[in-house]
Amino acid sequence: TMQSDKGAGLPDKKDMKRSPASYPENGPSQILRLVLQELNLFYSRDVNGVCLLYDLLHSPWLQALLKVYDCLQEFKERKLVPATPHAQTLSFEVVEILHATSSSPEIQELKQILQAPHFKALLSAHDTVAQKDFEPLLPPLSDNIPESEEAMKIICLVKNQQPLGATIKRHEMTGDILVARVIHGGLAERSGLLYAGDKLVEVNGVSVEGLDPEQVIRILAMSRGTVMFKVVPVSDPPVNNQKMVYVRAMTEYWPREDPTIPCADAGLPFQKGDILQIVDQNDALWWQAWKISDLDTCAGLIPSNHLLKRKQREFWWSQAYPPHTQLKSTISISMEEEDDMKIDEKCVEADEETFESEELSEDKEEFVGYGQKFFIAGFRRSMRLGRRKSHLSQLRASVGCASGCYNPVGAAYEEVVRYQRRPSDKHRLIVLVGPSGVGVNELRRHLIELNPNHFQSAVPHTTRSKKSYELDGREYHYVSKETFESLMYSHRMLEYGEYKGHLYGTSVDAVQAVLDEGKTCVMDLEPQNIQTARTHELKPYFIFIKPSNMSCMKQSRKNAKIITDYFVDMKFKDEDLQEMEELAQKMETQFGQFFDHVIVNDNLQEACAQLLSAVQKAQEEPQWVPATWLSSDTESG
Numbered sequence: 001t002m003q004s005d006k007g008a009g010l011p012d013k014k015d016m017k018r019s020p021a022s023y024p025e026n027g028p029s030q031i032l033r034l035v036l037q038e039l040n041l042f043y044s045r046d047v048n049g050v051c052l053l054y055d056l057l058h059s060p061w062l063q064a065l066l067k068v069y070d071c072l073q074e075f076k077e078r079k080l081v082p083a084t085p086h087a088q089t090l091s092f093e094v095v096e097i098l099h100a101t102s103s104s105p106e107i108q109e110l111k112q113i114l115q116a117p118h119f120k121a122l123l124s125a126h127d128t129v130a131q132k133d134f135e136p137l138l139p140p141l142s143d144n145i146p147e148s149e150e151a152m153k154i155i156c157l158v159k160n161q162q163p164l165g166a167t168i169k170r171h172e173m174t175g176d177i178l179v180a181r182v183i184h185g186g187l188a189e190r191s192g193l194l195y196a197g198d199k200l201v202e203v204n205g206v207s208v209e210g211l212d213p214e215q216v217i218r219i220l221a222m223s224r225g226t227v228m229f230k231v232v233p234v235s236d237p238p239v240n241n242q243k244m245v246y247v248r249a250m251t252e253y254w255p256r257e258d259p260t261i262p263c264a265d266a267g268l269p270f271q272k273g274d275i276l277q278i279v280d281q282n283d284a285l286w287w288q289a290w291k292i293s294d295l296d297t298c299a300g301l302i303p304s305n306h307l308l309k310r311k312q313r314e315f316w317w318s319q320a321y322p323p324h325t326q327l328k329s330t331i332s333i334s335m336e337e338e339d340d341m342k343i344d345e346k347c348v349e350a351d352e353e354t355f356e357s358e359e360l361s362e363d364k365e366e367f368v369g370y371g372q373k374f375f376i377a378g379f380r381r382s383m384r385l386g387r388r389k390s391h392l393s394q395l396r397a398s399v400g401c402a403s404g405c406y407n408p409v410g411a412a413y414e415e416v417v418r419y420q421r422r423p424s425d426k427h428r429l430i431v432l433v434g435p436s437g438v439g440v441n442e443l444r445r446h447l448i449e450l451n452p453n454h455f456q457s458a459v460p461h462t463t464r465s466k467k468s469y470e471l472d473g474r475e476y477h478y479v480s481k482e483t484f485e486s487l488m489y490s491h492r493m494l495e496y497g498e499y500k501g502h503l504y505g506t507s508v509d510a511v512q513a514v515l516d517e518g519k520t521c522v523m524d525l526e527p528q529n530i531q532t533a534r535t536h537e538l539k540p541y542f543i544f545i546k547p548s549n550m551s552c553m554k555q556s557r558k559n560a561k562i563i564t565d566y567f568v569d570m571k572f573k574d575e576d577l578q579e580m581e582e583l584a585q586k587m588e589t590q591f592g593q594f595f596d597h598v599i600v601n602d603n604l605q606e607a608c609a610q611l612l613s614a615v616q617k618a619q620e621e622p623q624w625v626p627a628t629w630l631s632s633d634t635e636s637g
């Protein structure tokens with residue numbers, strides 16, 4: 001097998017005969033062949049390490065790559081040169097001669113061809129290229145230009161109903177009208193002619209000196225078709241060599257509700273959980289980004305991480321009862337960043353399409369009524385008949401967010417990367433989240449029943465004593481209160497609570513144990529505990545289960561029972577469904593950014609099918625995950 005193996009990757013003789021030109025004598029693929037022949041000798045002598053090198057050099061991809069390289073090299077040598085740079089003149093001469101000769105049908109035809117406009121244009125283009133005559137002809141400069149005169153640029157842009165994709169502002173000191181921003185993917189940017197910092201001198205022949213930005217915008221608005229700018233180009237146009245960054249929006253943003261945005265029309269609205277591609281971070285306050293779901297529009301303005309965090313904090317501050325633990329940091333951070341805001345453009349910046357421009361004044365910077373309302377207090381679990389979960393929540397409240405209570409002013413954007421699980425990687429933890437009674441357990445049970453060898457729950461811990469028919473590690477891990485508490489305080493518990501004086505909870509290790517067996521662990525979590533589970537080791541995928549609208553729910557839950565601790569399960573009442581809907585909304589508002597997928601549990605069969613497909617996609621298809629998950633993977637090897 002070794003022999004035949006070795007022969008397999010070498011370029012075969014047939015290949016070589018067909019195109020000898022693609023293997024120049026000193027070309028890398030020729031050299032590689034010689035090296036391989038040489039190595040072959042060592043290979044047969046079993047020299048240490050040769051095998052590895054041989055296999056590498058032998059690999060078909062490397063050979064193919066070198067072949068491509070050789071071909072490209074060859075074409076690089078071959079340059080096309082025009083036979084004459086004056087084809088047009090030649091053509092005229094031929095036509096002259098043809099006129100003088102006696103006419104035949106062939107001569108007539110040739111004359112027609114040579115005189116046809118498109119043929120003439122073709123020859124003209126040929127000559128232009130042959131003579132490398134690309135520059136426009138400029139009239140000679142007059143001798144008496146004052147030294148101090150600024151170089152100007154005249155730019156013509158043809159706009160077809162579309163916005164210019166640039167904003168202007170007035171320079172605070174000089175009063176000049178400057179291009180404030182060029183939006184990525186917009187008309188101005190695509191032209192490659194207009195840069196942020198360019199000084200406008202004229203628009204459509206009208207001098208802008210002494211004009212308000214609003215007046216400039218009015219001139220622009222009146223122009224249809226071609227717009228002509230005379231500009232003094234910025235001395236060093238900004239180069240955007242930043243790498244593209246993808247982020248998940250951890251909050252929502254509505255530019256129209258933000259009085260501080262330099263231009264609301266250029267703003268990019270987004271919702272929690274949207275994945276954005278940030279294309280420009282040159283400005284400390286306003287970045288440019290695309291939504292990856294909507295890549296064919298031009299980019300929009302979004303607040304920078306800093307700015308958005310500040311906006312969040314201001315809103316947070318104005319809320320009634322922020323937990324006191326966060327008050328201190330709120331004050332210190334906002335004071336620290338006060339200076340940052342002062343560098344904001346005080347100049348007008350406006351979009352020409354709206355004919356609006358705003359003077360940003362100090363008092364206008366205050367951000368009022370921003371975004372949604374944060375839901376602060378822990379969710380009121382339905383205290384329906386003292387179900388175990390309500391005890392869990394109570395305990396959690398008394399422990400005081402020990403398991404990572406979500407800090408709403410944490411991060412504005414979270415950097416994300418595409419993660420494709422390799423077959424050798426562990427499965428991702430599947431977490432179902434949803435309001436009580438929506439069917440989280442029902443769906444989880446169905447999924448596990450579909451393939452119990454593949455889908456599994458984690459074995460919970462408890463401090464209660466083992467019953468005779470139970471097995472340690474099957475129903476529960478039975479541990480002492482001390483052990484349980486040490487797991488709790490070392491953050492090894494994803495969720496825990498007290499019930500009838502005993503502690504219950506699910507540990508990270510119990511989940512790991514399922515994943516280590518090559519299985520998919522499926523669990524449900526209270527949304528408050530999402531953050532605890534979001535680690536690179538578990539790479540959880542969160543599926544939000546939500547109720548359908550009231551009338552559908554009334555119908556589909558007609559015969560369903562609320563599962564209680566009492567012996568009698570009760571039917572869903574209208575207020576149960578109402579409460580479920582409200583709770584679902586609150587969960588989505590506060591935690592929506594973490595949900596990778598949302599399933600409406602109306603018809604059970606359909607919801608089950610959707611769940612199965614979502615779980616498969618989570619494991620098999622690329623998904624956006626926090627960038628830190630993958631960087632910590634490489635760190636740990």
Ligand SMILES: Nc1ncnc2c1ncn2[C@@H]1O[C@H](COP(=O)(O)OP(=O)(O)OP(=O)(O)O)[C@@H](O)[C@H]1O
Nearest residue numbers: 436437438439440441442556560561601602603604
């Ligand atoms: N799509 C559905 N159609 C009809 N009944 C359903 C559907 N989904 C769940 N149910 C029923 O609703 C009841 C509550 O479901 P389940 O116990 O799974 O809720 P849950 O979200 O786990 O709530 P909790 O966390 O409070 O236990 C059960 O009786 C279940 O059979």
